[in-house]
Structure formats: C-alpha cells, structure tokens
Amino acid sequence: MTGVSTGPGMPDPAVPPAAGPAVPPSSALVAAGLVANERRAALFDAAAALTAAGVEVAAAFDQVIAALTAGAWRGPAADDWGRELGRARADVTGALDEAARGCAWKAAAQPERVRADDPRARRPAPLPGFQLDGR
Numbered sequence: 001m002t003g004v005s006t007g008p009g010m011p012d013p014a015v016p017p018a019a020g021p022a023v024p025p026s027s028a029l030v031a032a033g034l035v036a037n038e039r040r041a042a043l044f045d046a047a048a049a050l051t052a053a054g055v056e057v058a059a060a061f062d063q064v065i066a067a068l069t070a071g072a073w074r075g076p077a078a079d080d081w082g083r084e085l086g087r088a089r090a091d092v093t094g095a096l097d098e099a100a101r102g103c104a105w106k107a108a109a110q111p112e113r114v115r116a117d118d119p120r121a122r123r124p125a126p127l128p129g130f131q132l133d134g135r
Contacts (some may be wrong), residue, residue, distance in 0.1 A: 033046035039120040043107030047100045054096035061089035 033092050114120045 033116050035112045035116050035121045037110050037112055037118075037120045038123040040107050040110035040112065041125050043103045043110065047103035047107065048105065050096050050100035054093050054100065058089065058093050061085065061092075065089070070092065 065082065065085060068078065070087070073081075110120065
C-alpha cells in the first residue's frame with residue numbers, strides 16, 4: 001500500500017485495526033433487534049488466518065535460506081537461487097500481509113451489530129474445498 005496519502009487525522013492504511021474485545025449486547029441493542037454481524041467476525045477470522053499463514057510461510061523460507069547460508073550449496077548458481085528465494089519470500093509474505101490488512105480494514109468498516117434480517121447476521125457458508133476459519 002505504498003504511495004497512499006492518508007491525510008491529516010486519517011489512520012495509517014499499513015496498520016490494520018485490531019478486532020478488539022467482543023462487546024456484550026446491551027439491552028437497548030437486543031430490544032432493537034440487533035444481532036452480531038457475522039460477516040465482520042468472519043473477516044477478522046480470515047485476517048487472523050492470513051497473518052498466521054504469513055508467519056508460517058516466512059519461517060519455512062527462513063529455514064531454507066539458513067541452510068543455504070550455512071553452506072548447503074555454494075557457487076554462482078546457489079547465489080542466484082538464494083537471491084531469487086529472498087525475493088519470493090518477500091513477495092509471498094507481502095501478499096499475505098496485504099490480504100490480512102485488507103480483511104481487517106473491511107471488517108473494521110462493518111458495523112458490530114446488524115438487524116436480524118440483514119444477510120450479514122448469518123455466518124457465510126463455507127465453499128467446497130475451502131476452510132472458512134483457518135485450519
């Protein structure tokens with residue numbers, strides 16, 4: 001998200017908002033027929049899963065880079081491959097970080113509570129072959 005001008009008083013787009021603690025429903029919200037926004041929760045869950053995946057992917061790349069640095073392979077081809085591996089690590093972890101920030105920002109833009117008949121009041125159905133809430 002480089003080159004984004006936030007302007008005075010605007011939050012930094014590189015820093016995702018925190019999910020924060022769950023707020024128990026007040027009697028006024030319950031009386032008004034408002035329920036938890038499940039879409040918001042699913043987006044925060046997706047952001048957390050993407051962040052965890054980024055940490056795991058970075059650790060896997062780091063293990064290979066450490067073995068290469070320790071002398072597992074030497075020579076010009078090893079140097080070229082090591083540089084490409086470093087670029088791939090940066091690209092993949094950067095994409096996961098950006099996706100996590102995007103999910104967190106979209107979740108933060110959602111209201112915490114919605115009317116019971118709002119589609120966001122229902123948890124999104126999982127798609128075949130995809131895990132909805134991480135692992």
